[in-house]
Amino acid sequence: KLMKKLSVAVLLISLVVGCTPKIYRSMGMQPTLTVSTYRSNLMPVFDSIVQPLYFTADVTFKENTLSGMLALSKEGERSYRIVMMTTFGMQIFDFSLSADSFIVHSCMDKLNKKVILNILRNDFRSILMLDVPDQFKGVLYQTSANSQRWGCSLKTKNGEYNYLVYPAKNGFVRMVGRGSGIKGMIGVFDEELITIDHSKLGLKINLKLIKQE
Numbered sequence: 001k002l003m004k005k006l007s008v009a010v011l012l013i014s015l016v017v018g019c020t021p022k023i024y025r026s027m028g029m030q031p032t033l034t035v036s037t038y039r040s041n042l043m044p045v046f047d048s049i050v051q052p053l054y055f056t057a058d059v060t061f062k063e064n065t066l067s068g069m070l071a072l073s074k075e076g077e078r079s080y081r082i083v084m085m086t087t088f089g090m091q092i093f094d095f096s097l098s099a100d101s102f103i104v105h106s107c108m109d110k111l112n113k114k115v116i117l118n119i120l121r122n123d124f125r126s127i128l129m130l131d132v133p134d135q136f137k138g139v140l141y142q143t144s145a146n147s148q149r150w151g152c153s154l155k156t157k158n159g160e161y162n163y164l165v166y167p168a169k170n171g172f173v174r175m176v177g178r179g180s181g182i183k184g185m186i187g188v189f190d191e192e193l194i195t196i197d198h199s200k201l202g203l204k205i206n207l208k209l210i211k212q213e
């Protein structure tokens with residue numbers, strides 16, 4: 001009987017660990033309960049931008065690396081224009097993105113492939129929280145050691161999103177993970193970074209916010 005109980009316990013632990021997304025598992029977080037919560041609790045920092053934001057940008061696709069700048073501006077309520085160009089002024093891509101539309105104004109040939117465009121669309125949608133309803137049900141993840149660090153997993157029409165929020169020195173850090181491997185760090189703190197990394201496709205984008213005086 002004891003061996004049977006131990007086997008069941010090991011199986012339950014394996015199921016919990018196996019079902020826990022990597023973004024939480026790496027921090028020792030476990031699912032606690034299903035909650036009804038609000039989009040605002042995930043700190044959608046881009047909702048409130050008035051002036052365009054500018055990021056230094058490094059794009060690697062397979063053997064090719066380009067450096068330049070990305071501009072993110074609002075076109076309307078939860079509608080954005082995202083333009084990336086090289087330091088020499090060559091445009092890498094120019095998108096308009098909202099909760100229900102994706103318009104490619106231009107894109108360089110090497111990235112102008114349906115699979116790449118779909119990945120970029122979904123990655124920026126998750127960072128901008130365009131698929132997250134104002135109120136939703138999700139699975140809450142926490143650690144016993146740090147109750148201020150918490151995560152929430154929710155299902156959207158574009159798959160499962162896993163958001164992680166925790167205090168930092170000058171505010172909060174927010175990270176987001178999707179099944180295809182995006183990780184982003186966005187928050188009200190000194191070094192604002194976004195990393196989009198799809199190693200299987202050889203695609204990586206590093207963005208660092210240029211602070212406005």
